[in-house]
Amino acid sequence: MASAFPSRGLAVDGVPVADLAGALGTPCYVYSAAAIRDAYRELDAGFDDRAHAIHYALKANSTLAIVRLLRGLGAHADANSMGEVDVALRCGFAPHEIVFTGVGKSRDELERAVMLGVHAINVESPGELDRLDQLAAARGVQARVALRVNPDIDAQSHPHISTGLRDNKFGVPIDLATGLFLDMTRRPGLRPVGVHIHIGSQITTLAPLAKAAEAASALARTLVSAGVPLEQIDFGGGLGISYDETPVPDRRAYVRTLVEAAGDIGLTLAIEPGRSIVGPAGLLVSTVVDVKHVPGGRRFVVLDAGMTELMRQALYGAFHRIEPVVPREGEAVPCDVVGPICESTDRFARDRAMTPVEVGDLVVVRDVGAYGAVLGSTYLRRPLPPEALVDGGTFTTIRRRQTLDELLQLEV
Numbered sequence: 001m002a003s004a005f006p007s008r009g010l011a012v013d014g015v016p017v018a019d020l021a022g023a024l025g026t027p028c029y030v031y032s033a034a035a036i037r038d039a040y041r042e043l044d045a046g047f048d049d050r051a052h053a054i055h056y057a058l059k060a061n062s063t064l065a066i067v068r069l070l071r072g073l074g075a076h077a078d079a080n081s082m083g084e085v086d087v088a089l090r091c092g093f094a095p096h097e098i099v100f101t102g103v104g105k106s107r108d109e110l111e112r113a114v115m116l117g118v119h120a121i122n123v124e125s126p127g128e129l130d131r132l133d134q135l136a137a138a139r140g141v142q143a144r145v146a147l148r149v150n151p152d153i154d155a156q157s158h159p160h161i162s163t164g165l166r167d168n169k170f171g172v173p174i175d176l177a178t179g180l181f182l183d184m185t186r187r188p189g190l191r192p193v194g195v196h197i198h199i200g201s202q203i204t205t206l207a208p209l210a211k212a213a214e215a216a217s218a219l220a221r222t223l224v225s226a227g228v229p230l231e232q233i234d235f236g237g238g239l240g241i242s243y244d245e246t247p248v249p250d251r252r253a254y255v256r257t258l259v260e261a262a263g264d265i266g267l268t269l270a271i272e273p274g275r276s277i278v279g280p281a282g283l284l285v286s287t288v289v290d291v292k293h294v295p296g297g298r299r300f301v302v303l304d305a306g307m308t309e310l311m312r313q314a315l316y317g318a319f320h321r322i323e324p325v326v327p328r329e330g331e332a333v334p335c336d337v338v339g340p341i342c343e344s345t346d347r348f349a350r351d352r353a354m355t356p357v358e359v360g361d362l363v364v365v366r367d368v369g370a371y372g373a374v375l376g377s378t379y380l381r382r383p384l385p386p387e388a389l390v391d392g393g394t395f396t397t398i399r400r401r402q403t404l405d406e407l408l409q410l411e412v
């Protein structure tokens with residue numbers, strides 16, 4: 001998406017980053033609508049004519065304009081909280097297009113999801129099944145349930161974003177699933193509609209995803225032959241993107257792997273991708289506010305963006321490419337690229353080779369479209385930064401910068 005623009009440096013789909021920074025101020029996030037569309041369509045194409053549903057995982061980026069864009073492409077929604085369910089509804093999704101996931105849903109959340117009639121509540125435990133059954137039966141309705149199974153498979157991703165091991169808090173052990181599904185068929189308040197699995201995020205080899213898909217499909221086959229009236233298998237999300245230009249499986253190959261694992265089972269195949277759709281589509285644009293060379297020691301490049309705008313490096317040491325918008329002549333030297341926050345973890349990169357930068361220069365941090373803005377905070381009373389969506393050679397401000405008054409308005 002971001003490419004060199006003659007003489008004016010980097011551009012996003014023809015719009016110079018310098019113009020975006022001029023209009024919005026920095027730090028700001030910029031997204032490419034074209035990159036989002038292409039990613040969605042690649043996933044979609046992988047299914048060919050198989051019945052399928054792509055539930056976009058709002059947790060990756062739930063800015064209204066992004067969610068609306070995906071709805072316009074035909075996506076359904078995966079919500080991880082009632083707040084995300086409401087965002088999906090506001091963006092025009094019908095309840096039957098929303099799946100509701102979450103490891104600790106409150107009674108109020110379950111009740112609302114049941115009464116809305118969401119497509120599926122992805123249930124995480126036997127206790128949650130009991131609560132849901134009682135709650136739905138008391139209202140004379142049936143909750144549509146997909147049971148999240150934990151297959152005890154190592155996603156080979158960062159431990160902080162791996163969810164498919166027995167030790168993780170997610171789902172019910174897969175060996176208990178058949179019994180729980182058969183039990184569900186006898187409960188007045190439950191309607192078992194699907195098997196759900198999600199083993200983690202930023203998974204960069206297909207093997208663990210294939211293994212998980214095979215386990216979910218085998219379970220679904222057993223259940224269908226036992227007479228459980230399933231409608232779908234939901235393979236979750238998790239496909240990784242390349243933050244450092246190391247090749248990763250492409251989206252179509254990923255989907256084909258799932259389709260193959262499902263074989264000729266006559267169920268709808270659902271996925272819940274987040275990162276693989278929006279991750280590469282976003283840039284964080286920032287201004288250099290200081291350059292500091294400790295004699296005989298490190299060279300620090302201090303940005304006006306920090307862990308308040310991008311938590312991934314502080315949360316799990318994530319790598320992001322960082323580039324000046326208009327590169328200066330000169331040799332690349334190792335720099336620590338850091339933010340302005342009073343935390344030593346507020347560091348984008350250590351010993352990163354950077355061509356010379358000066359105070360006032362613009363830089364971009366790449367691939368922040370997923371788990372960027374959504375994980376932002378107002379720590380140090382830093383108002384939330386703006387976001388822009390570039391589409392067809394022009395841009396729209398899809399979130400303006402928060403003011404300090406807005407940040408403080410809940411307080412006495």
Ligand SMILES: Cc1ncc(COP(=O)(O)O)c(C=O)c1O
Nearest residue numbers: 057201202237238272273274275
């Ligand atoms: C249940 C569930 N579904 C989907 C996703 C989206 O994952 P990703 O952004 O890696 O595609 C997540 C994120 O971890 C999740 O927890």
